[in-house]
Amino acid sequence: MQVRAYAAHEAGASLRPYEYDSGPLGANEVDVRVTHGGICHTDVSLIDDEFGVSRYPLVAGHEAIGVVHAVGDAVVGLSAGQRVGVGAIAGSCFHCEWCVSGRTNLCPARDDTVLRGDRGAFADHVRASDWRHVHPIPDAIPSAQAAPLLCAGTTVFSPLLVNGVLPTHRVAVVGIGGLGHLALQFLAAWGCDVTAISTTATKRADAERFGATGFIASGEEGALRAAAGSFDFVLSTVSANLPWDDYAGLLRPQGKLCVVGVPDQPIAFSPMSLVPAAKHVAGGIVGSAAHTRQMLDFAARHDIRAEVETFPVAEFEKALGRVREGSSRYRAVVEFE
Structure with a gap:
């Protein structure tokens, strides 16, 4: 599948359209069509190479809300059209001591969405490497307010x-x-x-x-x-x-x-x-898959919402600028459609 993304091609550069072929879908993988993407300060730090680890072209983004586009043969409990989120961790091994004890966020082989290089969530589709890290979004939480919950929350x-x-x-x-x-x-x-x-x-x-x-x-x-x-x-x-x-x-x-x-x-x-x-x-780091689902349920039951400013894709740079200068109140979210 051809994915249309938004990439920085050098440190601090403006985002430009970028396309890549995501290749065949693996048995445990899920493709999600992104409708809303939160912007975390980590995204800006990677675009600007503040940590010295960025690889370009770089597609940042790790707070994606959208709908299931396609699922692999081994996926359970997810179906096309279902509203879901892919957050900071898009997969883990599920056989190390940390995963089998439920602490998937400590997996040495975890798939950190924002550190993938050109496969992040600032795109029209994002692929999770394991369906157990794709989280159904409660009906009570609007998509724009849900996106920041997948990292900040x-x-x-x-x-x-x-x-x-x-x-x-x-x-x-x-x-x-x-x-x-x-x-x-x-x-x-x-x-x-x-x-x-x-x-x-x-x-x-x-x-x-x-x-x-x-x-x-x-x-x-x-x-x-x-x-x-x-x-x-x-x-x-x-x-x-x-x-x-x-x-x-x-x-x-x-x-x-x-x-x-x-x-x-x-x-x-x-x-x-x-x-x-x-x-x-x-x-403290982002929660495990189990903690993230518990967090979403708790937020839905207690009417907890991220306070967001939303931006169309055409204003991506404006949204990034708000996060860079620390003036967003309190999270910036890009609407991809």
Whole structure:
């Protein structure tokens, strides 16, 4: 099948139409006709080769909503015309120790959609290498609002399960952006007492609208120290290089700081920030196939939606620009039809 995609041909270049032949469909594979594609900052980073790993021509994209176009002979439970999503992980081996224990997101052979080179989801079709990573979308969630859930949504939802966050916990979310605005909604629906942390108070009203009952303007002198010892769990969604000891100081004894944003400098702590009160630091990534489906079900039941700006394909560069400059409120989604 000929796939019409949108590719960058060198670092930082504008996207141009690009076609390739996807080849024969494998037994476990699924072709999805894309209707909506979310833009994650990782997509922009790869287009600009910020990580030094990009290969051109590069087709980014890993938050695709569409309908099933064709399925392989071994596919179960999916049929042509069904509305589905293909997210950050489009396949895994299903025989390693991580897959057989349900932790498909830790599979060493996982198929990271955005790292494929010229086979990403900024295209009219995207192929999943395993049908178990193709997720039916609940009827209650519109396609544009569903797209960011397949990366941003599962990235902030899975740590709640992995780290045992309870409704009785006091939780803080660092950053009110593409990930943070979803984390606030999930945690509020989870039953937690939720505080939003942002550099200034400009997003206070939005944070409260997303479910925060407390707010800390971290740029104000002494604001973080005043909240020391307040939280059982702190989720950092930002890529900024934070004063990590101050954030560890926010934790209660045995509290946990989970980092899902990717700073460009090492994360360092004084031993005395962690050891005396047995505090924990953890990383977080996109959820497993099971966690992603649980997240979609939870979002549908609790009316959790990504707040999005939508753009036609003709305004792809405008949408990318909004993400580059961090001005999108709160996720950018391209409509492919």
